[in-house]
Amino acid sequence: MHYRFDRYELLEPRRELRRDGQPLHLGARAFDVLLVLLSHADRVVTKAELLDRVWPGAVVEENNLQVQISTLRKLLGERAIATIPRRGYRFTLPLTDAATAPPTPAGLPAQRAAPGNLPAALPPIIGREAEQRMLAQALQAQVTVSIVATGGVGKTHLARAVAAQWRSGERAVWWVDLAALRHPALVAPTLARALGVQEAAGHTPEQTVADALRDQDGLLLLDNCEHLLPAVVRLVEQVRAAAPRLRLLITSQQALKTADEWVYRLDTLPLPHGDALPLVARSTAVQLFVQRVQALQPGFALDAGNAAAVAQLCRRLDGIPLALELAAARVPLLGLGGLAERLDQRLQLLRGHGRRGLSRHDTLQAALAFSHGLLSPDEQAVYRRLGVFAGSFSSAAAQAVAADAQVDAWAVLDHLAALVDKSMLLLAPGDTPRLRLLETTRAHALHCLAEAGETAAVQARHAQAIAAQVAAMAQDYWAIGDAEMRARCEPDHDNLHVAIAWALAHDPALAVRLVGDAGPLWREALSQQPEGARYCEAALACVRADTPALDHGRLLHTQAWMLIWSQQRRARSVALRAAELLRGTPDTATLGMTLLLLIPGTTRPDATQEAALAELQRLHSPQAAPRVRVQLLSASARLAMGAGRYDEALQLYGQARELLDGCGAVQWAGVLAWTMAGIAMTLDDLDFAVDTLRQTADRLDAQPVRGIFLAFALGSLATALLLRGDTAAARAALARAAPLIVRYDLGFRYAATAAGLAAAEQRWFSAARLMGYGESARRASGVDAEEPAELRVRARTDAALQARPEATALASARGAGRLLDTAGAFGVALGQT
Incomplete structure (x- = not known):
């Protein structure tokens, strides 16, 4: 599309404004504002619409728009753009054949590319030296290298450092930032301008670029390609055909998926593995954070007194370079403690501070909103629903939580793969793959979930999904070993906390079942008895008159086992009540574990202990699972101990120990x-x-x-x-x-x-x-x-x-x-x- 008005001509594909056939210098934002006004010259364009179209996904003050309008009026004349009070702006000059008038011929033939445009001075790279060396080596062997990661991880900074290293060998490097482009048709013209060439008559922009780079052996860095991937792929294929010796370095949130592409998924910066000063100081995330703080507060230093606080801040920010830089800028005003207190509102806290104009590279909210905007509606729905997970989660759990009437469980699997591909979701492969959102990304997902009005429903599905997992593990406990039990439950420990907290507040019946079923996790797999005891106390407040005896009994059983090591008398009192409730239910295994608590082994046997042993003998057959048979052997050994028959007790305990060793x-x-x-x-x-x-x-x-x-x-x-x-x-x-x-x-x-x-x-x-x-x-x-x-x-x-x-x-x-x-x-x- 191109537009003519008065003495002016705007050529959209070339992003060029001319007066009397001569190009004028016009900034990118002013050009975009003018283009929006021209494309809607028949009506008033509101300020909100202009802000949304010119600065999509970014938080921008209205005076930025006023500056661009002022620039255009100085260039085109005061009467060109009218201000409509409390509404917006309107372009007032008459257009002439806007859609059909041919552009003024450029008059220049296709030509060779200029010898590079990468800035001579680049900011130093911190914490990416190993990646820089590895990528430089990859470019020696690969024709197309893509650095893929989510926004804010530092793709551009690393890519420019790699390109600068390549340039040091006296080879040309062209850097083209596509972040500001809104339309695929602008990719080739933008690259042509970076190469310093203009389109010849009869040539498409893509042909012009391919001709300019023909037989070149330099490096072309295409930066921020994720929102224009189809156009970038087409252009890359044409360039590769014309310049087989040319190397291409791509940064994107999603791989190009061309035949010769070598993809490197860039991770966040390494975090400290402890809180001791030497460990914290070695972390490159900490090094970047400290360097950025010192740039604003020269007296700041990492020391033994603040090492743990700095380490915790870097962990909570996931080692994301953009987040670390924005957080560091807040330290002079808030201090480390004040910053830590406000990180729960990180999307508001970590906003740009004027250095680069609140682009999507300057605020976490804008970076995440931009990435979110690249997703399809169904992908967005799955993404926001994943925000309820704390830590990692399985694909099965994601299906249970993210699926609904519009997005079925099988579609969720496809969308999970797409989110991984687009760097919005991290995948830890293995026999049991786990998925994870960065905490900063999770905060954004939860924000989107709230905006969609889905928080309550999705939190309920999450709690129910975790409860189903815990119930299945509790049933399998009798037949599996510690290692398998731990592998199944430990990765979801944080999700268990979230699910219990929700159930305690919103679904008392679910809270009783969930806490009661979690006993084996706290007793053996995770050895979190104090935590389990606290949850049991909270869940007991949820017991009602209509609570099923099985659920109530399991909860009391779990509480008794949480208390037995530190509060023996109370534990046995709780166990007595649990046994009363469990009798008559089908859960004989849990009843047996409860009866075992009634035989202390440190006192002479009495009628209660002997009755407990007799009941155990009636409950369990010789064909029961090893963990169940151990109950009977242990009870018999305890009675023998209490009676002073120590040799018999040792023999019985030895048999029980062999059974347990055999089942892990x-x-x-x-x-x-x-x-x-x-x-x-x-x-x-x-x-x-x-x-x-x-x-x-x-x-x-x-x-x-x-x-x-x-x-x-x-x-x-x-x-x-x-x-x-x-x-x-x-x-x-x-x-x-x-x-x-x-x-x-x-x-x-x-x-x-x-x-x-x-x-x-x-x-x-x-x-x-x-x-x-x-x-x-x-x-x-x-x-x-x-x-x-x-x-x-x-x-x-x-x-x-x-x-x-x-x-x-x-x-x-x-x-x-x-x-x-x-x-x-x-x-x-x-x-x-």
């Missing part, structure tokens, strides 16, 4: 090994106890989850070593156990060992304080009875303290120790306080 139940087998070692210590077979606990601790320590059962193994190993007189080894074992003892609040179990270690090292006042701590901790826990080995250590330490000449002062220290918490007590035990 490493965590539960570790509990049985710990119990067997406790029996050995009771029998004074300390060598067996030490060997068993060392092997068990090493095996559990090698598992991906360092949990409560490892705390038992290490704490009891310290006890056994102390009884054997190996003080140094006991200290080492207790030091390994201490963080876990604190995490799971197990201080009451190992307070005597901690005091005994201090006494063995002749730290008498520390020993006295720890004895006092143990007294208060045992009372708070409601423990039924102490392990015999702990009783021996405590009695020995008590006697040693009473024999000291400063016994009166030690008694006072003992009283002060009752005020210690678990963390403080084990700091005293290891001489840290």
Whole structure:
């Protein structure tokens, strides 16, 4: 399309304005404003329409539009554009044959391309040196190299650095930024201008470009191609045919998919793997963030005091260079703490700050809105619905959540593949592939979900999908090993949190089922007993008079197992009620696990314990799954322990442990090994106890989850070593156990060992304080009875303290120790306080 008015002529394909046949200099934004006004010369064009057409997806102040209008009036005359108050603008000059008048001939034949246009001075590259070297090497072997990534990751910066390295070999480099183009027909003319050539009569723009580059051996960098892919592909194919020695470097959110294309998917910048200063300082994401802060606040430095805060900020920003730069610009005003507090509103917080005019490269909102605009309506629907997932998710879960009456589950699969292809969704391939949105992208998806009015419905589908996964895992628990269970549930741990939180607030019945089914996850796969106990308390408030006995019973069963290690009396009371509810339901396996809690193994058997064993015997057949048969063996062993038949108990526990080892139940087998070692210590077979606990601790320590059962193994190993007189080894074992003892609040179990270690090292006042701590901790826990080995250590330490000449002062220290918490007590035990 071209337009004539007065002495002027606008040629849209060439993006050129002429007066009396001579080209005029006109900025890109002013040209776009004029083009919109000319194409709607028959009516008023509103300010909102102009802003949307000229700055699509960007947040732009209205004065930017006023500046462009002023520029056009200076060039065309004040009467060319009329302002319509409170409405917009209208082009007022009469047009002459706008659609049919031939353009003024350019008059220049096709010519060779000028020797490159890449700026001589480019900003330094930070954190991409390895990628730069790799891509430079790829260009030596590949004719077309594409850097593909979502917006804001730094494709342009990296590509220009690679191109500059190529230019250093005295080869021409042409850089063409297509970001501002709105129409595919403008691709070739824009490239022609960059090459410094004009179209000859009878030649198309594509032919002009191909002729200009014919037989060239330089590098053509086509930047920001994602919104014009078909036109770019056509042009690339013509250029490749004319210039087989030419190298092409492409940046796009989606690959071209040409035959000779070599695609490199650019990731975000590497994040720190810990919070210690050396680890944080090595992260290139941190290096970029710190460099950008220092440019605005020269006194800023990364140090031990702020390393953890900087690391957390970079993680929450996903290592996205654009996000890091925009966040760094806020630090002088907000500080690190203020920035962190506001990151939940990152789309509003991380906006451009005037340096580059709020283009789609200057604000996260604009970059994401631009990428979102490239999606089809159905792709947009799937994209926004994926925002409810926390962390990664499976394709099956995505189908359950994103499908509806308009987009069926099979179509969702196609759209997921498209979103990966367009760099809006990350894919971690493998036997069980996982998909993930960057957190910044997720914030945008949730914003779109809210705008579409779908938040409530999609959150409900998400909670139901996660509940179905957890219910299936709970049913399979009896037949699968720890590794498979963990592989199935650990990736969705964050989604479980989100689903439970939603169910607690909106669907009480679902909350009861979901928390009750999650017991095996918290008990063994993830070893998150304190977390599970908190959720159980919250879910119990959702129980109603019409709650099914099965759901209520499973919830109480889960709560009892969360409490048994730290609040034994309360746990058994809860287990009694759970057993009442589960009787008469088809879930005999869960009932059996509940009955097991009613047999402590530390007291002489009574009628309740014997009845529990008898009920277990009725419930389970010899053909039951190994985990189920272990219930009966463990119950029998506990009764034997309580009756003092230790050899029988060891034999029964050994059989149960073999069953668990055979089905891969490493965590539960570790509990049985710990119990067997406790029996050995009771029998004074300390060598067996030490060997068993060392092997068990090493095996559990090698598992991906360092949990409560490892705390038992290490704490009891310290006890056994102390009884054997190996003080140094006991200290080492207790030091390994201490963080876990604190995490799971197990201080009451190992307070005597901690005091005994201090006494063995002749730290008498520390020993006295720890004895006092143990007294208060045992009372708070409601423990039924102490392990015999702990009783021996405590009695020995008590006697040693009473024999000291400063016994009166030690008694006072003992009283002060009752005020210690678990963390403080084990700091005293290891001489840290």
